[in-house]
Amino acid sequence: MxxxxxxxxxxxxxxxxxxxxxxxxxxxxxxxxxxxxxxxxxxxxxxxxxxxxxxxxxxxxxxxxxxxxxxxxxxxxxxxxxxxxxxxxxxxxxxxxxALLDDDAVERIAARLDDERAARRLLREVADLPRTQREVVELVAVDGLSLVEAAAVLGVSPGAARVRYHRARARLLPSAALREVTS
Incomplete structure (x- = not known):
């Protein structure tokens, strides 16, 4: 089949x-x-x-x-x-x-939050993207779909998906480069 x-x-x-x-x-x-x-x-x-x-x-x-x-x-x-x-x-x-948390739960949560700081920063930046750009980034960069496949999932033309992905990358890359310089 x-x-x-x-x-x-x-x-x-x-x-x-x-x-x-x-x-x-x-x-x-x-x-x-x-x-x-x-x-x-x-x-x-x-x-x-x-x-x-x-x-x-x-x-x-x-x-x-x-x-x-x-x-x-x-x-x-x-x-x-x-x-x-x-x-x-x-x-x-x-x-x-x-719901009240005990001291141990608060400590575990704080440790977990510290461990995930970089990932949260990137997720925040992706979350700040306009919804249409964020959806394309998630489908392409995270889920591994091609731009053509992402376009099909979102119900848009491949050209529109490419434009959205390009604009999202243009917004995300300058902040990543700045972090590299300041680290």
Whole structure:
């Protein structure tokens, strides 16, 4: 079966789904894990991505690259999760609910934060990018998609994806060069 025809049968054929799942599980896990902070959420969302893939397999247009299609499914599942999570946070804030931390927990968190300072700085800079540029950077630089594949996931032309990626790199590279000089 050609890669372009690998999506449709997964909703009907358990063997096709198993092969599809085994081939794409690791990529989906990496995609999801980079976007959520909880191990449990990552596991649940990975499963949810494959359930959504099964449900959407019959309405998928022919000739679609399975990996690009699955990243688009994963992107929607994660986005929905993050929206639900944000609503929950707002609800908790309205109720003024607070969880108290003991001294050991505070120390562990502080040590972890110190260890991840450089990564947080880079993530902050990426997060400060306009959403359209940030999405392309995540799909290309983090998820390993080509610009053409990222464009397909985002539903834009390859030219638009290239422009967004170029602009994002132009914004990120000067601050990285400045850090090198000042370090």
């Amino acid at each position: 050609s890669p372009e025809n690998a999506v449709r049968p997964i909703g009907r054929d358990p063997d096709a789904f198993e092969a599809f799942y085994r081939e794409h599980l690791e990529a989906v896990q990496r995609f999801v894990a980079r976007r959520v902070s909880s191990v449990h959420d990552a596991a649940d969302l990975t499963a949810e991505v494959f359930v959504a893939a099964i449900e959407a397999s019959d309405v998928t247009p022919g000739g679609v690259d399975p990996r690009v299609w699955l990243y688009a499914v994963a992107r929607r599942v994660v986005a929905n999760h993050l929206r639900r999570q944000a609503r929950g946070v707002r609800a908790v804030a309205r109720l003024q609910g607070r």
